[in-house]
Amino acid sequence: MQALGSFASGRQGYFGAMKSPEATESPETGTARTPLKRVITGKLLFVFILGDVLGAGIYALVGEVAGEVGGAVWVPLLVALAMAMLTASTYAELVTKYPRAGGASVFAAHAYKSPIVSFLVGFCMLAAGVTSAAGLSLAFAGDYLKVFLDVPTVAAAVVFLLVVAALNARGISESLRANVVMTVVEVSGLVAIVILAALVLGRGDGSPARVLEFKEDISPALAVLGAALLAFYSFVGFETSANIAEEVKDVRRVYPRALFSALVTAGLVYVAVGLAVSIVVSPAELADSSGPLLEVVRVADVGIPPTAFSAVALIAVANGALLTMIMASRLTFGMARDGLLPIALSKVLPRRQTPWAAIIATTAVAIALCATGSVAALAETVVLLLLFVFVSTNIAVLVLRRDKVDHSHFTTPTIMPILALVTCVVLLTQQSAATWLRTAILLLVGLALYGVTRLTARNGQTVQR
Numbered sequence: 238m239q240a241l242g243s244f245a246s247g248r249q250g251y252f253g254a255m256k257s258p259e260a261t262e263s264p265e266t267g268t269a270r271t272p273l274k275r276v277i278t279g280k281l282l283f284v285f286i287l288g289d290v291l292g293a294g295i296y297a298l299v300g301e302v303a304g305e306v307g308g309a310v311w312v313p314l315l316v317a318l319a320m321a322m323l324t325a326s327t328y329a330e331l332v333t334k335y336p337r338a339g340g341a342s343v344f345a346a347h348a349y350k351s352p353i354v355s356f357l358v359g360f361c362m363l364a365a366g367v368t369s370a371a372g373l374s375l376a377f378a379g380d381y382l383k384v385f386l387d388v389p390t391v392a393a394a395v396v397f398l399l400v401v402a403a404l405n406a407r408g409i410s411e412s413l414r415a416n417v418v419m420t421v422v423e424v425s426g427l428v429a430i431v432i433l434a435a436l437v438l439g440r441g442d443g444s445p446a447r448v449l450e451f452k453e454d455i456s457p458a459l460a461v462l463g464a465a466l467l468a469f470y471s472f473v474g475f476e477t478s479a480n481i482a483e484e485v486k487d488v489r490r491v492y493p494r495a496l497f498s499a500l501v502t503a504g505l506v507y508v509a510v511g512l513a514v515s516i517v518v519s520p521a522e523l524a525d526s527s528g529p530l531l532e533v534v535r536v537a538d539v540g541i542p543p544t545a546f547s548a549v550a551l552i553a554v555a556n557g558a559l560l561t562m563i564m565a566s567r568l569t570f571g572m573a574r575d576g577l578l579p580i581a582l583s584k585v586l587p588r589r590q591t592p593w594a595a596i597i598a599t600t601a602v603a604i605a606l607c608a609t610g611s612v613a614a615l616a617e618t619v620v621l622l623l624l625f626v627f628v629s630t631n632i633a634v635l636v637l638r639r640d641k642v643d644h645s646h647f648t649t650p651t652i653m654p655i656l657a658l659v660t661c662v663v664l665l666t667q668q669s670a671a672t673w674l675r676t677a678i679l680l681l682v683g684l685a686l687y688g689v690t691r692l693t694a695r696n697g698q699t700v701q702r
Contacts (some may be wrong), residue, residue: 277484279491281417285481286499288420289474289560295427295510296530296550297376298467301613303514304524306464308447309457311511313464314471318504320664321472323657324627325500326649327634329493332479333646334637336488340479341626342572347640348633353687356577358629359568360683365622366477366565367599368679371606372615373558374398377551379612380528384547394607401559402600405566406591415559423553426546427510430530433537434513443516452520466667470616471507473623474557475500477564484567493647562599569595579690610675617672622679624661631657 277285303310331344342359349355374394382393404415437443451457475496482488510530514523517536523529534546570592573582584594606615631654 278486279495282495283499284417284420286475286478288556289477290503291423296553300523300526300529302464302467303520306460307452307520308450308515310515311508313461313468314507314511316465317468317472320660323653325475325496326653327631328479329496329647330634330649332482332492333489336482341630344633345629348636356687359572361622361625363568364679365619366561367603368615369619370558370561370603372612373554376612377554381547381550384543391607395604398600398603401562402596405562406593406596419552419556426549427506430533431509431513434516437517437537445516447515448512470620565599566592566595618675621668621672621676624665628661
């Protein structure tokens, strides 16, 4: 009950919890002590970020992007990459400055010195994670799975989430090894789409002119902006890496390199795929399919069975869900350890050193969310929640410039977080009323949880006295 009691006592107690022995630095190595296992190398971190960014965003939502912008699918993908890189530079500075599980909520705690602000930022990140996992589970159970099995979508999504939870609980090493294999598979699938488009062009089919065509009856700028909102979802996986900072070896050196190289690699792949799908399939056909890349395979008709590519797509979506749930469980663990969530959620398996209580809780919430909306609707909700997080984090990096630490870290040019804030505000204006409503309900749930946690802490403190 110590963490909850310190949380109830206000700012001083809260930051005392943040400086607990589990989070202090070793004078011998300069590395933060942690109950989590440091096993993630720079290469594994690169693959983790790349695997999280690549996945459902392109496999499931490229059709939605085409429906918004027309044939020029690659343009909003490129715009979304530029937007993501701005905020990624902020994360590179703050993660190397404060390498602790908890990510954006830790940054908010240092910058604003307000437990409720830190809680809301962390809860937005947590809600985005479990909402994204719910959307990915629905994408997994959609057209790609139906090539193999015609089973109820929600039931298949639930089973899928339980399997992901089991792998997550087994260990971070096992999860990241699985991520390496699945990332190789999903990248191979996207490369195959580009090759298929080249073959279609080589035989005189396809329509290269479509890559410069925009949706009619709307200005290209508005079309790109609306499509960039969905395309942004394809890149936001990078922020999940902040929540495994305590499990990364030499995080201050390897994190910026892994982050930027993974985002650029993903961006190049996405632009190539955007060009390929526009050349081969019309925007209308892409928009009507929940398995848009499968349409490219069918049109190319070069002997690749739909089952083979569907398997690749399923692996890609599964990889995204696994990495998202790793993030959500680590964030829950970090917030519970810092007194922002019930302390029971910080329990760790003794041998596996994985946060089992947080894994169970986040999986249960993701299962409940499966029945609340479509993949696109859940994706828009994820983006809105993360925009709140990004606004907080981009302000925090500027505020924390006056907070000096005794170790070297990456420093981003000041103009980068300022431009990132501008892009976040622009994207906020593009959200629908339904998305704002769904997000408001989630935030109200978060505030209620905050109140219950604080009340429990006060009662525990009273009993202790």
